[in-house]
Amino acid sequence: MAYKLFVLPGDGIGPEVMAEVEKIASFFTQEGSAAFEIEKGLVGGSAYDAHGVAISDADMARADAADAVLLAAVGGPKWDAVPYEVRPEAGLLRLRKDLKLFANLRPAVCYPALADASSLKRELVDGLDLMIVRELTGGVYFGEPKQIIDLGNGQQRAIDTQVYETYEIERIGRIAFELARKRRKKVTSSEKRNVMRTGVLWHQIINRLHDQEFPDVTLEHQLADALGMQLVRAPKQFDVIVTDNLFGDMLSDVAAMLTGSLGMLPSASLGEVDSQTGKRKALYEPVHGSAPDIAGKGIANPIAMIASFGMALRYSFDLGALADRIDNAIAATLAKGLRTADIKGSSTEPTVSTTQMGDAILKEL
Amino acid sequence: MAYKLFVLPGDGIGPEVMAEVEKIASFFTQEGSAAFEIEKGLVGGSAYDAHGVAISDADMARADAADAVLLAAVGGPKWDAVPYEVRPEAGLLRLRKDLKLFANLRPAVCYPALADASSLKRELVDGLDLMIVRELTGGVYFGEPKQIIDLGNGQQRAIDTQVYETYEIERIGRIAFELARKRRKKVTSSEKRNVMRTGVLWHQIINRLHDQEFPDVTLEHQLADALGMQLVRAPKQFDVIVTDNLFGDMLSDVAAMLTGSLGMLPSASLGEVDSQTGKRKALYEPVHGSAPDIAGKGIANPIAMIASFGMALRYSFDLGALADRIDNAIAATLAKGLRTADIKGSSTEPTVSTTQMGDAILKEL
Ligand SMILES: CC(C)[C@H](C(=O)O)[C@@H](O)C(=O)O
Ligand SMILES: CC(C)[C@H](C(=O)O)[C@@H](O)C(=O)O
Numbered sequence: 022m023a024y025k026l027f028v029l030p031g032d033g034i035g036p037e038v039m040a041e042v043e044k045i046a047s048f049f050t051q052e053g054s055a056a057f058e059i060e061k062g063l064v065g066g067s068a069y070d071a072h073g074v075a076i077s078d079a080d081m082a083r084a085d086a087a088d089a090v091l092l093a094a095v096g097g098p099k100w101d102a103v104p105y106e107v108r109p110e111a112g113l114l115r116l117r118k119d120l121k122l123f124a125n126l127r128p129a130v131c132y133p134a135l136a137d138a139s140s141l142k143r144e145l146v147d148g149l150d151l152m153i154v155r156e157l158t159g160g161v162y163f164g165e166p167k168q169i170i171d172l173g174n175g176q177q178r179a180i181d182t183q184v185y186e187t188y189e190i191e192r193i194g195r196i197a198f199e200l201a202r203k204r205r206k207k208v209t210s211s212e213k214r215n216v217m218r219t220g221v222l223w224h225q226i227i228n229r230l231h232d233q234e235f236p237d238v239t240l241e242h243q244l245a246d247a248l249g250m251q252l253v254r255a256p257k258q259f260d261v262i263v264t265d266n267l268f269g270d271m272l273s274d275v276a277a278m279l280t281g282s283l284g285m286l287p288s289a290s291l292g293e294v295d296s297q298t299g300k301r302k303a304l305y306e307p308v309h310g311s312a313p314d315i316a317g318k319g320i321a322n323p324i325a326m327i328a329s330f331g332m333a334l335r336y337s338f339d340l341g342a343l344a345d346r347i348d349n350a351i352a353a354t355l356a357k358g359l360r361t362a363d364i365k366g367s368s369t370e371p372t373v374s375t376t377q378m379g380d381a382i383l384k385e386l
Numbered sequence: 387m388a389y390k391l392f393v394l395p396g397d398g399i400g401p402e403v404m405a406e407v408e409k410i411a412s413f414f415t416q417e418g419s420a421a422f423e424i425e426k427g428l429v430g431g432s433a434y435d436a437h438g439v440a441i442s443d444a445d446m447a448r449a450d451a452a453d454a455v456l457l458a459a460v461g462g463p464k465w466d467a468v469p470y471e472v473r474p475e476a477g478l479l480r481l482r483k484d485l486k487l488f489a490n491l492r493p494a495v496c497y498p499a500l501a502d503a504s505s506l507k508r509e510l511v512d513g514l515d516l517m518i519v520r521e522l523t524g525g526v527y528f529g530e531p532k533q534i535i536d537l538g539n540g541q542q543r544a545i546d547t548q549v550y551e552t553y554e555i556e557r558i559g560r561i562a563f564e565l566a567r568k569r570r571k572k573v574t575s576s577e578k579r580n581v582m583r584t585g586v587l588w589h590q591i592i593n594r595l596h597d598q599e600f601p602d603v604t605l606e607h608q609l610a611d612a613l614g615m616q617l618v619r620a621p622k623q624f625d626v627i628v629t630d631n632l633f634g635d636m637l638s639d640v641a642a643m644l645t646g647s648l649g650m651l652p653s654a655s656l657g658e659v660d661s662q663t664g665k666r667k668a669l670y671e672p673v674h675g676s677a678p679d680i681a682g683k684g685i686a687n688p689i690a691m692i693a694s695f696g697m698a699l700r701y702s703f704d705l706g707a708l709a710d711r712i713d714n715a716i717a718a719t720l721a722k723g724l725r726t727a728d729i730k731g732s733s734t735e736p737t738v739s740t741t742q743m744g745d746a747i748l749k750e751l
Contacts, residue, residue, distance in 0.1 A: 105583075108580065110581065140506050141507070161548065161581070164545075169586065175552065177551065178552075181548040181583055182548070187542050216475065216632075245636060249636050249643075253506075267581075271614050274612070275617075275640060
């Protein structure tokens with residue numbers, strides 16, 4: 022009856038921020054509000070160092086058996102020269118692909134207390150709350166051929182292939198429209214149909230889905246380059262943005278940075294609902310990366326990782342009340358002026374460490 | 387002995403902004419400072435309306451024979467439903483491909499007078515001056531296969547292919563390093579080598595080129611998603627950015643928007659220097675698009691188009707002094723407080739029209 026969490030701290034600041042989540046999960050278990058059984062594994066560079074692969078088959082099996090996977094971050098310069106197939110990112114990509122986590126939800130929310138940490142003018146981001154729905158198991162990330170060919174004479178040819186099929190666009194579109202229904206009922210779909218055939222198909226399928234199943238939601242289209250501009254110019258025009266794997270990668274990073282709250286933003290990667298069990302596989306991770314430059318210094322912001330655990334409570338375990346407690350504890354801690362270095366802004370309070378921030382949130386709980 | 391300009395006003399606000407350039411070119415010809423012979427053609431939707439194609443073979447031949455091509459912008463909702471092969475963008479893409487314009491130079495400069503028009507905080511963009519060097523004839527824009535296949539059962543599969551060969555990366559890298567030598571001697575190369583094979587080859591070739599030919603220039607690498615973030619966070623860290631066709635499309639739009647000066651930014655697309663004639667083919671166009679929403683209203687900002695003509699004088703005709711006169715005239719006009727609607731910011735001066743702005747610049751000349 023305990024929820025099985027498979028925890029992958031990964032590389033860089035990963036272990037530091039994950040430790041704070043483990044504290045909170047144990048607290049809930051002790052408190053009796055929900056029971057969590059935590060298993061731990063290795064992914065990324067740390068898995069490579071231990072096993073020579075970016076994630077072992079045994080850990081993949083554990084991820085598959087878990088009720089939810091929590092992952093912190095992978096990668097770092099230490100593994101720059103390892104073979105392509107076993108680079109740190111390959112572990113994350115295998116998790117996404119093998120667990121069929123096709124829907125990546127990346128909220129970009131500007132915490133009012135942090136609006137000044139944004140590089141944008143305060144009025145443009147204060148109150149910002151948009152959701153990027155990124156397709157995660159298709160596109161140029163996984164299409165074949167994907168190879169480097171030797172042409173002789175010192176010339177090489179590298180190839181990547183972007184492939185999308187109707188059903189892949191339909192199911193990610195459906196996620197976006199359903200989310201929009203619970204929010205401000207607007208979806209902006211983005212591709213480069215003026216250049217790419219996958220963009221043409223994307224545009225056509227999203228239009229049809231809208232007309233047939235979601236006529237009550239407002240749909241608009243923006244080319245990916247134009248959307249990048251609009252995110253910088255006037256991000257509050259957006260509610261839900263739906264886009265492909267590669268555009269989603271770039272646009273969600275830009276959106277996250279706009280908020281000034283990068284160290285605060287969680288994400289969820291969801292699979293299809295199993296018609297037998299009614300469950301869906303899911304992985305939760307912060308939007309930020311492994312930040313090797315500050316790893317080991319105890320100064321990383323654990324909030325995105327803690328909020329990712331909060332998303333797991335909400336989306337995987339239907340523990341909305343517990344998730345609310347986490348969100349409120351984060352808000353209360355920020356309201357008291359506690360800031361890690363990344364969200365310092367113009368605050369004059371002393372900067373707190375990773376554990377101080379985690380402990381403060383725990384105390385609020 | 388006259389310079390042959392082939393002028394393609396295109397769609398939307400294109401004809402309006404191009405008209406201001408024609409005034410300036412005639413003025414220089416009358417003044418005797420340089421002689422320009424202007425031929426005009428059609429591209430984009432306007433070519434489709436006239437000939438059923440996005441650019442006619444006759445106009446392609448004229449572009450090929452010209453000393454420089456000036457293009458304003460293509461596209462608009464009017465042509466949303468035309469067949470893919472003859473959509474407005476196909477004309478621009480054919481020009482780039484057939485004239486072999488592999489190097490797209492997109493400066494992102496923040497005019498101090500306009501720093502307040504940026505959505506970023508003033509101190510982050512004031513004095514910004516970076517150059518994006520975008521590969522323009524390769525990558526996912528032109529790779530084959532590029533098609534939509536019918537799979538039956540209402541399913542379709544769309545495919546785009548990103549291809550890069552060693553020589554393509556070398557020649558665009560060389561342009562970037564050479565430009566950096568004349569600037570602040572720093573190149574940031576960007577790809578997604580953690581996901582894409584083309585990124586792996588890109589990274590390797592740029593590194594080798596640096597070590598062998600440009601060790602005096604500082605080279606750094608940033609993944610494309612991280613670079614998008616950094617552009618928003620701290621754009622002044624960059625000097626020259628070199629990247630592929632698709633990433634360049636997105637990143638240059640974000641960079642342009644940061645400056646608050648989108649309506650001010652020119653670009654140059656250059657081919658290889660012909661070893662026989664010593665000349666290179668070139669096309670000059672604003673970074674902004676055809677802005678169909680404001681077309682025909684006489685309110686578009688002509689400065690990006692005028693500055694593109696300035697780039698033509700500098701790069702194609704070696705008329706640096708004349709180009710300087712244009713740049714100075716633009717600066718003087720701005721200093722007097724003249725603003726089109728897009729760059730209004732908090733200025734209290736009355737807004738000027740397209741022709742008023744063009745005339746004011748002409749008067750300064
Ligand atoms: C680490 C990397 C493979 C990954 C991606 O490109 O998807 C990351 O940037 C992300 O956005 O989750
Ligand atoms: C109009 C379009 C085909 C073009 C591109 O994608 O290259 C434009 O966005 C640009 O950046 O010049």
